[in-house]
Amino acid sequence: MIDHFGINCADLDAAKTFYDTVLGTLGYTRQMDVGVAVGYGGDGKPEFWISRFEDMGPNREVHVAFSAPDPATVRAFHEAAVRLGAESLHAPRMWPEYHAHYYGAFVRDPDGNNVEAVCHTAVEGTDPSL
Template identity: 70%
Template sequence: MIDHFGINCANWEESKAFYDTVLGALGYTRQMDYQVAIGYGTEGKPDFWIADMSAGDAAGPNREVHFAFQAADVDAVQAFYDAALGAGAESLHAPRLWPEYHPGYYGAFVRDPDGNNIEAVFHGAQPQG
């Protein structure tokens, strides 16, 4: 439902490397790069933007936000989580089913370099057992 959204990043170089890594694990790449803002997505459409907090209009207070990226399956959620931890992210919740959200909701949560709560989610997971 969300067309696109963006966040400000305090450590621009660290954030670019982090998002290249974790979004790459989900199949997303840089679609546009304006040096002070980068849009990630697929097929030429940037859906998620990061901006250098110290650059012009992007400057301002940075607050934690939560956002979720769609994953193709539970393996992609795991790949995202592993990539995030490998890139230095703090684990908030390891990959698992979240039945309190809805049946089949499988997600993993990490904190990015700027303290944002990010998630990869697959909505069609089957319960084990």
């Protein structure tokens, strides 16, 4: 159900030091570092993310990504959320900066959290809408 989740940090450098150390004791390491966000996990799959964004207030949003079996399900998730009045943060699309088969959509839930549906097996060109 949960693919990955992330929290926002007031001081990303301090958070990196903290999570490098404490998650290291559990056998987890940095799997990806994209500057403003760092993903931790094992076996090449980041499942827990920390990030820092400018102008983030004291009640920082949470990011939760739900697994979807295919791109059509990601699109259905996005359409349903928008139909309910959710703000679309990112319409469904390929995200090659994450990895070659990453297809996701992001919306803001009623409490302001960043909620995503993601498929990790999309292949650009095999689905006419990709």
